[in-house]
Amino acid sequence: MTQLSTSGVMPEIGTLRLCFYGAGSMAEAIVRGLLDRGLTIPDKIGMMNRQNAERLDELSGRYGIITAADEASKQSMLQKADLIFLAMKPKDAAEAIKLLRSSIRADQIIVSLVAGMSIDTIESLLQKKTAVIRTMPNTSSTIGLGATGISFSSSVTEGQRLLADQMFQSIGLTAVVEEPMLDVVTGISGSGPAYIYYVMEAMIEAGRKLGLSEETARELTVQTVLGSAHMVRATNETPADLRRKVTSPNGTTQAAIETLDAHHFTQAIIAAVSRAAERAGEMGTEIERVAKS
Template identity: 60%
Template sequence: MSQLTQTNISTLKLCFFGAGSMAEAIARGLINKELIQAKQISMLNRQNAERLAELHGQYGVQTILQGGANESYMRNADIIFLVMKPKDAAEAIASIKSFVSPNQLIISVIAGLSIRAIEQLLGGQTAVVRVMPNTSSTIGLGASGISYSDKVTPQQRLLTEAIFSSVGINAVVDESLQQAVTGVSGSGPAYVYYFMESMIEAAVQLGLTESAAKDLVVQTVLGAAEMVRHTGEEPAELRRKVTSPNGTTQAALELMAENRFAETIHKAVHRSAERAGELGEAIERSINE
């Protein structure tokens, strides 16, 4: 990231409309990377004062509890992040239409919600970015897919990519591929956690303590991911290298294949992507009713 881009971000005001785990992940990543001071970030929600107090106490971000008004935070923001739940999105976005100006950048991380729908809700004059990040952004290891409306300027693109690069990696994709990003990296951490849960349970059944099982599984998953990244080899090739003929690994993999492990993963990724589309369609129907 260039010094110019870093300086530009540090002078901006960011407003998160929604104060859930994804908003916290992005804000925490930005603050931890010292890309922007916490006092430049405001976080809003509709009614959970306890959550706002927690976020201010932990990170130093601004909320209505520090005396500002939601409307003021939004009007003064250079970038507004839409981070509410999909079911609340249409009503929530429509409610801020009068606060949003054409010179602001809108970044949406709402699963399934199209740029066109956001433009419709806001009146069509604002630059909109659609992003699908994941919660690993909290520790700087996120993976985000980014798509732009035609009103996003080159400088706004640089800012967006700098923001999400500060919390992991990102890929700029055509908006038609955002559902695929949701199915792979957006929901992906949960697939890995589920796999780890199952391995830990099996290890405990075999007699290991839960603590030892967790340590072994965590290191195994970490090491496997690092092997792919460090060697540059394909996962399939690394799998073949560790699978001795008629050995223990082959026996386990054969059982997985018999139980259609790969097919289940494929179906899960496709279902997540499909569900993202369903959520978006439901929101768009509510807009047009």
């Protein structure tokens, strides 16, 4: 057990014991990212879940991390940890966090991956003020290309903020925002991959209906989306500027863009992101109601 710094100095990740309460794909993505970047070693990482011992064995075999299946091992792992990652399903989170009350020390850091659960709710369930880092990663984190929104409780030090940023940069890009803005992050990047997949589905279907084979339409669509994203990153130009460069007057692209505009494409995307953000808030309110009942 390492004494965590309460100053602005960032503790070394490799000196800390990490405990993941939950063994899903996002927890695995973080473990993989930390190990691939050489930020820590398997012996410093513990993982536990409610009852899926087979999943724990799978991850232990794949990464060499420590796992805990029985209650005594779980309690020991929690008590020795410097950082505890709440990586359980939202429906299980409130009950699981209540059970942590007797195990949590004042100097431990809580890192939440639970969608919709506020810092206030976490502290209420723990019945104490503590350093809580709330995050909103997306599914692309599983391949190291994620986008993670991060917010902090008032107890989090500057050094701990830097630590969180470094950890989540191991699975992609990070954006530190005020907690209410995490709902917007959810609407843009949390749910965002699904919007892109939806557009890709439509492009593939269009190609198929116009005579291409399914395989050819898919390959062309995937490469087009990949190349477009890389163009934005590589050139540092805005998507609007790059779009205008592709759009010749009276050409094919202009005809396509005019068709999208006629179907209110931009307004539909804005409405979709807004609705996703609104729904994130609704889910958070419901989680809070259940947690405090």
